[in-house]
Amino acid sequence: MWNRTLVTEFIIRGFSGTQELQILYFVAFLVVYLITVVGNLVIIILTKTDSCLSTPMYFFLGNLSSLDVFYVSTTVPKMLANFLANKKVISFYGCAAQLYFFIFLAMTESAVLASMAYDRYVAICNPLHYAILMNRRVCIQMIVASWLVGNIYAVIDTVSTFSLPFCGSNIINHFFCDIPALLNIACANTYVNEVLDLFVGGFLMLGCCFLIVISYMCIISSVLKIPSGQGRGKAFSTCFSHLIVVMLFYGTGGFMYMQPTSSYSENKDSAIAIFYTVITPMLNPIIYSLRNKEIKEALRKMISKKIFSHKL
Secondary structure (H helix, E strand, C coil), X not given: CHHHCCCCEEEECCCCCCHHHHHHHHXXXXXXXXXXXXXXXXXXXXXHHCHXXXXXXXXXXXXXXXXXXXXXXXXXXXXXXXXXXXXXXXXXXXXXXXXXXXHHHHHHHHHHHHHHHHHHHHHHHCHHHHHHHCCHHHHHXXXXXXXXXXXXXXXXXXXXXXXXXXXXXXXECCCCCCHHHHHHHCCXXXXXXXXXXXXXXXXXXXXXXXXXXXXXXXXXXXXXXXCCHHHHXXXXXXXXXXXXXHHHHHHHHHHHHCCCHHHCCHHHHHHHHHHHHHHXXXXXXXXXXXXXXXXXXXXXXXXXXXXXXXXX
């Protein structure tokens, strides 16, 4: 499929502006990237080292943080390099690899978020059988299935996109190699690709969304039956952080990919893409740590242990 194209590299337009503005962009996104990586690494370390966090909920949270580290590293480092480069280019194969890993990680995260919703459903609606239904083996199987589904979808989308001929403009009006921007410059009819992306991607996203919605409908129904107001508040608090993350991820990503390529707008879509590629991975550890007593307690113990060891 590769020899059908006459393009050997793509020019990534990114964010326009003066050299001073490009440097300002570089500093801002570098700070965000470092906060994202450090925040998610802290969550990963805590869930791996603290025995109080050795539950399925934190197992999924640790995997979500691992995905976010790789996810943000797929696009941001190249974007940072382009801010300081005179020629903002990416090779044809580099673009294909970036698209594959971006879709792979995004779709895997979608499936992991659905797994986390199911975990909360079992914990609240069927607590007596929670240890059996959500044992270590089941949790690992759910994570492996999420990675397999993400990989299959990424292969389908990457192959279908790069089987198109790119024989005209090689300027990508985006800050990374994304499907809408690539379809917009392909010199062929992209209707089949759009339908395939909408069908396969929509099937996966809507399937995960459906599982999340059904899980929370059952959760809400069960919580409302709890006679104690304090008990209801405690049950809802374990789901609130996950709901915020789900709304951020699905809201921005769904708006971006559930629209036709003909409505693609460089400025609008780049602004939306910033949320689900950069902002959401940064907010995830903040959201989970600010509203989670166990995470805050584990972090306090880790910091205290480090301070104590340095004093010795």
